[in-house]
Amino acid sequence: MLSREQTTPIPNTGVMPTLGDTSVGLCQRAWVEINLAALTNNVQQLKRFLKPGTDLMAVVKADAYGHGAVTVSKTALKAGATWLGVATVEEGIALREADITAPILILGAVNTPEQIRAIAAWQLQPTLCTPQQALVFSETLAAIDQTLPVHLKLDTGMSRLGMPWQEALEFVELVKCLPALKIASIYSHLATADDPNPMVVKLQHQRFEEAIAQIRVAGMAHHKLHLANSAGTLSDRALHYDMVRVGLGLYGLYPAEHLSHSVQLQPALQVKARVTQVKTIVAGTGVSYSYRFVAEREMRLAVVGIGYADGVPRSLSNKLTVLIRGQKVQQVGAITMDQLMLDVSQIPDLQPGEVVTLIGKDGEWQISADDWAETLETISWEILCGFKQRLPRVTVG
Numbered sequence: 001m002l003s004r005e006q007t008t009p010i011p012n013t014g015v016m017p018t019l020g021d022t023s024v025g026l027c028q029r030a031w032v033e034i035n036l037a038a039l040t041n042n043v044q045q046l047k048r049f050l051k052p053g054t055d056l057m058a059v060v061k062a063d064a065y066g067h068g069a070v071t072v073s074k075t076a077l078k079a080g081a082t083w084l085g086v087a088t089v090e091e092g093i094a095l096r097e098a099d100i101t102a103p104i105l106i107l108g109a110v111n112t113p114e115q116i117r118a119i120a121a122w123q124l125q126p127t128l129c130t131p132q133q134a135l136v137f138s139e140t141l142a143a144i145d146q147t148l149p150v151h152l153k154l155d156t157g158m159s160r161l162g163m164p165w166q167e168a169l170e171f172v173e174l175v176k177c178l179p180a181l182k183i184a185s186i187y188s189h190l191a192t193a194d195d196p197n198p199m200v201v202k203l204q205h206q207r208f209e210e211a212i213a214q215i216r217v218a219g220m221a222h223h224k225l226h227l228a229n230s231a232g233t234l235s236d237r238a239l240h241y242d243m244v245r246v247g248l249g250l251y252g253l254y255p256a257e258h259l260s261h262s263v264q265l266q267p268a269l270q271v272k273a274r275v276t277q278v279k280t281i282v283a284g285t286g287v288s289y290s291y292r293f294v295a296e297r298e299m300r301l302a303v304v305g306i307g308y309a310d311g312v313p314r315s316l317s318n319k320l321t322v323l324i325r326g327q328k329v330q331q332v333g334a335i336t337m338d339q340l341m342l343d344v345s346q347i348p349d350l351q352p353g354e355v356v357t358l359i360g361k362d363g364e365w366q367i368s369a370d371d372w373a374e375t376l377e378t379i380s381w382e383i384l385c386g387f388k389q390r391l392p393r394v395t396v397g
Contacts, residue, residue, distance in 0.1 A: 031394050034393055043079035057084065066386070086107065106119065138180045141180035141181070158189045208227055271358040272360065274353055283299075292334045293318055302342045304340050306391075326365065
């Protein structure tokens with residue numbers, strides 16, 4: 001375990017620093033720690049849980065859910081993942097620029113010739129959702145004399161991207177006739193896999209099976225199949241097919257409480273900041289904007305250098321609990337753009353520069369993105385993706 005004095009990162013300059021790096025200075029007000037050992041554990045646990053022969057796609061869109069896409073991708077691939085999933089062309093290019101050569105699937109829709117040419121140039125693999133999109137791809141690629149592996153998405157009940165599952169055979173037949181396109185996989189996405197009631201998942205699974213059966217009868221089903229997200233992966237091995245697409249589970253969180261017993265995952269992200277000032281206020285003193293908190297007693301107050309511009313939601317004001325020296329500490333007053341305040345009366349000798357853990361473990365206590373999400377009636381995905389880039393990512397483990 002690293003000492004408190006060692007946990008001070010420097011701004012990210014393209015290569016994620018480590019806490020053991022001698023260049024890590026003492027100037028950073030707040031940062032995000034990414035535990036590579038936890039990421040490795042999560043990939044290995046998931047791999048052991050999969051049906052034999054099932055590949056693991058690490059979903060690293062949105063900068064790997066705020067964890068740092070390049071570092072997470074390299075760690076996940078080294079641990080046993082074989083594919084990467086991103087949302088946009090730009091995200092895929094960023095991984096290629098980092099010398100990552102693994103197959104990268106773009107999960108979002110792409111329609112413009114400029115994007116298509118970029119996909120071909122950077123050897124990315126697109127998702128096709130409509131016949132019109134397939135034709136645009138074919139025309140654009142033919143003009144530059146290139147072929148491309150493509151992945152056909154079916155809508156089995158998500159009502160988002162994808163060809164209606166009833167028209168799967170016609171879609172496959174069309175793409176098969178386009179010489180610039182080579183079908184690499186057929187897939188769909190589950191809408192309610194985190195729900196304990198499996199009714200909708202079973203319906204989507206049945207629709208996917210029916211679509212694939214039609215394609216098989218026509219003698220054209222020799223492609224990789226995938227259906228399961230993190231929740232689907234953990235809930236039912238029948239959903240694993242040739243590959244699963246795991247996002248949240250990769251980062252050590254469970255899509256739902258009832259899925260938390262399948263594999264032993266470890267949260268990979270911690271958010272920390274430093275105390276910048278400590279002061280004493282008297283009873284009746286208002287704290288922060290709009291005086292949403294007024295001290296009822298004399299109080300020791302600590303100012304911490306992190307705020308809503310860093311990804312700490314303002315709606316957590318007066319609801320947030322943090323950890324200092326292994327103790328729970330209550331946040332008070334409105335969270336501001338760059339700072340927040342804590343009631344540290346129970347730590348009378350607290351000094352500026354000491355570390356505050358907002359998400360993570362300190363002593364016997366642990367605070368997770370799930371805790372924030374529960375308080376705010378949202379989901380942990382949103383919490384993780386909210387930590388802004390002005391918080392440098394620093395690796396541990």
